[in-house]
Amino acid sequence: MNADKQVDRIDARYRPVWDGVSPEHQRALSRYFLPARSQRTLLSPTRPRVVKWYCPFAHQEDFPSGHRYCINVYTGCTHGCLYCYAAGYWPKVAARKQRFAQQLAKDLADLDAFDVPPAAVHLSNSTDPFQPMELRHRDTLCALEGVLATRHRFTTVTVLTRNPLLAARPEYARLLAALARPASDHPGWPSWNESGFPPAVVEVSLPFWREEAARFWDPRAPGVKTRVAGIRRLAEAGVPVVLRIDPLFPREPANGIGVSLAAFGLEQPQTLEDLRALVSLAQEVGAHHVVYSAAKVVRPRFGGLPPAMVALRDLYARLAEPKRLEWSGGSWRLPRETIEREITGPFKNLCGEAGVRAMFCMESLLAAR
Ligand code: SF4
Numbered sequence: 001m002n003a004d005k006q007v008d009r010i011d012a013r014y015r016p017v018w019d020g021v022s023p024e025h026q027r028a029l030s031r032y033f034l035p036a037r038s039q040r041t042l043l044s045p046t047r048p049r050v051v052k053w054y055c056p057f058a059h060q061e062d063f064p065s066g067h068r069y070c071i072n073v074y075t076g077c078t079h080g081c082l083y084c085y086a087a088g089y090w091p092k093v094a095a096r097k098q099r100f101a102q103q104l105a106k107d108l109a110d111l112d113a114f115d116v117p118p119a120a121v122h123l124s125n126s127t128d129p130f131q132p133m134e135l136r137h138r139d140t141l142c143a144l145e146g147v148l149a150t151r152h153r154f155t156t157v158t159v160l161t162r163n164p165l166l167a168a169r170p171e172y173a174r175l176l177a178a179l180a181r182p183a184s185d186h187p188g189w190p191s192w193n194e195s196g197f198p199p200a201v202v203e204v205s206l207p208f209w210r211e212e213a214a215r216f217w218d219p220r221a222p223g224v225k226t227r228v229a230g231i232r233r234l235a236e237a238g239v240p241v242v243l244r245i246d247p248l249f250p251r252e253p254a255n256g257i258g259v260s261l262a263a264f265g266l267e268q269p270q271t272l273e274d275l276r277a278l279v280s281l282a283q284e285v286g287a288h289h290v291v292y293s294a295a296k297v298v299r300p301r302f303g304g305l306p307p308a309m310v311a312l313r314d315l316y317a318r319l320a321e322p323k324r325l326e327w328s329g330g331s332w333r334l335p336r337e338t339i340e341r342e343i344t345g346p347f348k349n350l351c352g353e354a355g356v357r358a359m360f361c362m363e364s365l366l367a368a369r
Helices: 003-008 023-033 100-113 139-149 170-179 189-195 211-217 224-236 272-284 307-320 336-354 361-367
Strands: 051-054 068-071 119-123 154-161 200-205 241-244 290-292 326-328 331-333 358-360
Touching (some): 051 100, 170 200, 170 224, 224 241, 336 358
Parallel strands (some): 119 154, 154 200, 200 241, 241 290
Antiparallel strands (some): 051 068, 326 331
16 A cells, blocks of 8 residues: 555554654655554554564654664563562563564564664663573674664664673674764764764663662672673773663652651662762763663562562652652652652752763653664
8 A cells, every 4th residue: 555545544643743754754654664454444553573663653742752662682681670660561580582583683674675764772671681591592692783784774772781791791892882883874973963972872770889789679680899890891892881870769868757768678779979989980981971760669560569669669658748659650659849859859969060961761761862
């Protein structure tokens, strides 16, 4: 079917941003995203196998993603962070994807076959691509090779991990550095030159500075020293780094209520001194920026809330008084003004004093164009 006719059948929910896209871009996107042989009168975007996309046509008010991709290399994650934002939709057991390499190759070939305009890609938003099973399966290595081979189909490449030491191994660092140096005729250059954003970044999550805090909150992820070593090696290998000091927690004493976190049975996650040390690390390695957001209490899909998260929810409930916690997107959250007062405000001040750029997590995601 003619691409223009396809467009006429797009479900109204997916139309709001459509009109802002150039006709040439519309045709390429519709060929790629809309089911060409569908008999239905209304079309919704369909497609890929492992190169998942944020809907390029959807209403952008809540999540103004535009056209961008995510490759979740694995399903689930064995790092076991107590506050994991992805636990709400994980499978019971972390696993490898069936026929990942073949599916990836087909998706990447389709981007070329349909001549889809380039867009940003993230590896990975709901799993850690460098969790221990990568050592056995090497699917992340395969994904990075595939993205590099089709570099012209992707603008900014963002890799997110809590295991930078594995990412810094030569076979990965070589690919990551190459992704950060696209050919001079890559269509992303005007935007990168204007924004100063690197063409590829590794975002390393390191929200803690003391080993005991990391062991408590990220029990199976690499410890602080190991992550710091990995961050330094990535920077030495010429891979642009972003430090995710994320999530942020309330600090001792919890000012709004004047009680200690220990009264709630919680290990002190981050002191102001810890945060200062993390911001200094970001400066030392020349991190492009740091990313922050306040911890949410996510209801896991399986197994119920861990005791520490029940305690954090209780602490949040006290901090929020006289308001109540907000329930949104599968998690309990503090009211916005409490977050700003207790958690993010002091952190942003600290970054400002150090001259380090701090970006809220959504701001950072969208800055990678
Ligand atoms: S590393 Fe990321 S995906 Fe894995 S458990 Fe921790 S927060 Fe969740």
